[in-house]
Amino acid sequence: MSSSDTAADAVTVTVRLAEAPDATAIAAIVNHYIAGSTANFRTEPQPAAEWERELAAYGVRYPWIVATVPDGTPGGEVVGLAYAKPWNPRQAYDWTAEATVYVAEGQRGRKVGSTLYRELLERLESQGFRSVMALVTSPNPGSEALHAAFGFTLVGTIDAAGHKFGEWHDVGVWQRPLAKLADPPAPTRPAR
Numbered sequence: 001m002s003s004s005d006t007a008a009d010a011v012t013v014t015v016r017l018a019e020a021p022d023a024t025a026i027a028a029i030v031n032h033y034i035a036g037s038t039a040n041f042r043t044e045p046q047p048a049a050e051w052e053r054e055l056a057a058y059g060v061r062y063p064w065i066v067a068t069v070p071d072g073t074p075g076g077e078v079v080g081l082a083y084a085k086p087w088n089p090r091q092a093y094d095w096t097a098e099a100t101v102y103v104a105e106g107q108r109g110r111k112v113g114s115t116l117y118r119e120l121l122e123r124l125e126s127q128g129f130r131s132v133m134a135l136v137t138s139p140n141p142g143s144e145a146l147h148a149a150f151g152f153t154l155v156g157t158i159d160a161a162g163h164k165f166g167e168w169h170d171v172g173v174w175q176r177p178l179a180k181l182a183d184p185p186a187p188t189r190p191a192r
Contacts, residue, residue, distance in 0.1 A: 013068070029102050062085055067080040079104045080116050126189075157170050
């Protein structure tokens with residue numbers, strides 16, 4: 001490892017709530033996965049304006065967070081994101097969220113994904129969510145290991161769920177309990 005590698009690894013990753021101006025960086029991170037992997041089943045790039053709309057639609061109730069590293073600008077460079085959305089829009093599912101995490105190309109190995117997921121799960125639990133779901137295209141050893149490390153369990157597989165790059169791909173359904181169930185449950189608190 002060179003001294004420049006050591007210095008890069010030592011850069012502090014900061015986590016904060018995502019804001020509308022982050023949409024361009026978020027789109028760039030996710031579009032990398034859309035173009036080159038099966039981690040995201042979209043086949044066309046997702047424009048920044050769509051990310052901005054989703055943040056506005058979901059970011060009040062669910063945590064949307066970004067990881068940044070210092071780059072000389074006031075907010076730092078966005079190098080990852082994690083967010084939650086409704087698992088299902090029906091009201092009985094109000095205490096279950098779906099979680100997603102993406103790390104920018106070139107940032108793996110710096111614990112960006114782990115830092116983001118830890119923060120996202122803590123926020124969801126503190127808000128009163130009781131369960132979190134994740135969909136992971138299989139095989140994806142890195143994502144599967146991340147989810148297992150954070151206490152997710154593979155609860156099912158959707159066989160041949162999506163067709164991308166000329167092949168059918170399975171999707172694993174992962175679940176993690178967050179807190180004890182209450183009866184009746186209290187409403188979840190806002191993310192912001």
